[in-house]
Amino acid sequence: MPSDCISFQSSGYFTPIINDYLNQKDTLKPLYNRFPNLENFKLQIEEKQATYSTAFRETLVNALNRQYKETSTSAYTQQNIKLLAGNDTFTVTTGHQLNLFTGPLYFLYKIVSAINLSRQLKEAYPDKNFVPVYWMATEDHDFEEINYFNFRDKKIKWTRESTGPVGRLSTEGLTAVLDVFEKELGIGQNANWLKELFENAYLKHSNLADATRYLANELFASEGLVIIDGDDSELKRLFAPHVKEELLKQTSHQKVAETAHLLKNYSIQVNPREINLFYIEDNIRERILLQDGIYHINNTELKFSETEILALLESNPEKFSPNVIMRPLYEEVILPNLCYIGGGGEIAYWLELKSYFNSANVTFPILLLRNSVLVATKKQADKLDKLYLTWADVFSKQQQLINKRVQSFSEFKLDFSAQKEFLREQFENLNTIATKTDASFTGAVKAQELKQLKGLDNLEKRLLKAEKRNHAEQLERIAQIQNELFPNQSLQERKANFSEFYLEFDGKLLTELFDNLKPLEHEFNIIVL
Structure with a gap:
């Protein structure tokens, strides 16, 4: 592969x-x-x-x-x-x-x-x-x-x-x-x-x-x-006019809030503060807070009037640190x-x-x-081939991958969707009859439908579990290789350090990255070394 x-x-x-x-x-x-x-x-x-x-x-x-x-x-x-x-x-x-x-x-x-x-x-x-x-x-x-x-x-x-x-x-x-x-x-x-x-x-x-x-x-x-x-x-001196704007008018909070309605269907990544600046020294990086016209440095005794903080910005712009x-x-x-x-x-x-x-x-x-990258060894790629797995397969959530493979291994269909649909149709007919004869039966019909559907769900789960036992050895190999490539079922790039790959691939990793990564193609690269 x-x-x-x-x-x-x-x-x-x-x-x-x-x-x-x-x-x-x-x-x-x-x-x-x-x-x-x-x-x-x-x-x-x-x-x-x-x-x-x-x-x-x-x-x-x-x-x-x-x-x-x-x-x-x-x-x-x-x-x-x-x-x-x-x-x-x-x-x-x-x-x-x-x-x-x-x-x-x-x-x-x-x-x-x-x-x-x-x-x-x-x-x-x-x-x-x-x-x-x-x-x-x-x-x-x-x-x-x-x-x-x-x-x-x-x-x-x-x-x-x-x-x-x-x-x-x-x-x-x-x-x-x-x-x-x-x-x-x-x-x-x-x-x-x-x-x-x-x-x-x-x-x-x-x-x-x-x-x-x-x-x-x-x-x-x-x-x-x-x-x-x-x-x-x-x-920081080049940036001082924007720091002054923030101190006096809190512009960033106002402007970032304007985009909130465009992001209402998404999780907001960062919420702005009233003042999005820190005060920093060697052992301090604390938020600047404005209270009753006085600028307070959070968790300290430091405080400044407007005149004082603007004078500090003029003399020591390095004491002001932008937040995210x-x-x-x-x-x-x-x-x-x-x-x-x-x-x-x-x-x-x-x-x-x-x-x-x-x-x-x-x-x-x-x-x-x-760019994002999954780095694999030739041995790992060969294992995937022997297990008839594609790279797209190993990017799946593990339980989804296991269930998919069990379906492919089985000699019969493990999905009872057709049976469930047939059952729903039958109960729909029963419900029509019940409403025409005695409307009080509709509750009993609905309860029986839920009971029968739940029974099919349980049978489906038991059958899947039984098939997993029958193919346990191969499924274990699939889980093992995916866990190698996705430690803790997370992206390798967020867990591993370059040093172990430097040792594994004799210092060739960077060369491969430069040869393979194409930033404007918006693709997740898989590199086999």
């Missing part, structure tokens, strides 16, 4: 709002600017070029050079940073948390999507330049979401306290994590490389932002990836960005923001669902 792909919509792993977005449903079209196809990038380029200033480019390049000062990177990445100074250069951006040792596999898929799309755009628009950007979520403060990674079903965790932005968090204590990881790695050249990568990233850098920059740079610098940290005073509602605007203000690449949850909350972007007079980016 060779490498393959299935559509996102048919995979069964995406929400209704994402499926409707991919199907370009009319009701969602007011919530985005342009759909991600190659032709639409021409207009996106023109719009962004007309609205993004040269002065902002200069500040951006200076900030990147400052952030990369202690990082040794490729000539390709250095060239891409220089290109950002030019009016014909644009970015393709993805963002991710500072997960320990990259966290789950989809960290790689996001960045490969951004790099491959940048390459494709360069081929389509050769007179322009396109730079893949990884936005580090250094200002997030939910440490419990990022302080571990899974390796061969073992959770390797960094245990410590953290209350402020994770990018500023000291890497002290990660030697103990490396000791645990090293014991699991085993021996060999690839194991040694992974150990050295972890050691150089986390034991030779003083904070998590620098460690993550080093790690991503080691993995992707050869492809020209540019890594940006938004926790930067000069970049405002961070997308911040990204698009400071970057010459054309496209944001994210997972299903990210795209869903971006779809709440179009009205807010319009009010801020900032170009709304093209939204692209990142």
Whole structure:
């Protein structure tokens, strides 16, 4: 069974709002600017070029050079940073948390999507330049979401306290994590490389932002990836007018609320606060609350008058951190960005923001669902062939797959739908007779119908159960191979870390990802190595 792909919509792993977005449903079209196809990038380029200033480019390049000062990177990445100074250069951006040792596999898929799309755009628009950007979520403060990674079903965790932005968090204590990881790695050249990568990233850098920059740079610098940290005073200064607007008028809450009626048939991904900003210091990231004209910092004694908080914004813009509602605007203000690449949850909350972007007079980016991948070994693919399973089969929910296979194994039909329909027709006739003779019988007729239908349901279940026992060995093999590919009946990319696949496939995983992932085709890739 060779490498393959299935559509996102048919995979069964995406929400209704994402499926409707991919199907370009009319009701969602007011919530985005342009759909991600190659032709639409021409207009996106023109719009962004007309609205993004040269002065902002200069500040951006200076900030990147400052952030990369202690990082040794490729000539390709250095060239891409220089290109950002030019009016014909644009970015393709993805963002991710500072997960320990990259966290789950989809960290790689996001960045490969951004790099491959940048390459494709360069081929389509050769007179322009396109730079893949990884936005580090250094200002997030939910440490419990990022302080571990899974390796061969073992959770390797960094245990410590953290209350402020994770990018500023000291890497002290990660030697103990490396000791645990090293014991699991085993021996060999690839194991040694992974150990050295972890050691150089986390034991030779003083904070998590620098460690993550080093790690991503080691993995992707050869492809020209540019890594940006938004926790930067000069970049925040570019965004200060929007922070001031939020403090004084709470615009984001009002504008995001305008889209609510268009999303009434979906689960809302993010609900806006009255003020969608945090106050941050090294050990603090707390909400800014407005009460009776005074700005309070939640869970602290800090408070500011309007004059004081605006003076603080002027002198120290780095103390203001956008939350999930405002961070997308911040990204698009400071970057010459054309496209944001994210997972299903990210795209869903971006779809709440179009009205807010319009009010801020900032170009709304093209939204692209990142590539998703199922990685399998040749041995696993051969097992599926022997079990007569397709890739589409293993994406099914396990109970549905088992029941489907039992039906195919059985010598007789296990579905009593025809018998149930026949029974309903007979009782419909009986009910007609009852109403013409004695209407009091109708209740008894209905009760008997329900009893008979329930009896058929029970017989159907017992028959299915009996057939499962008859084919238990083969069904167990089916469940086993699906559990290998979908750990805990969830997506592999959300559980596994790249390191175990680096060992399994002798360092070939990234090459296969670059060769196979086509961001604009909106497909779930299956890669057999």
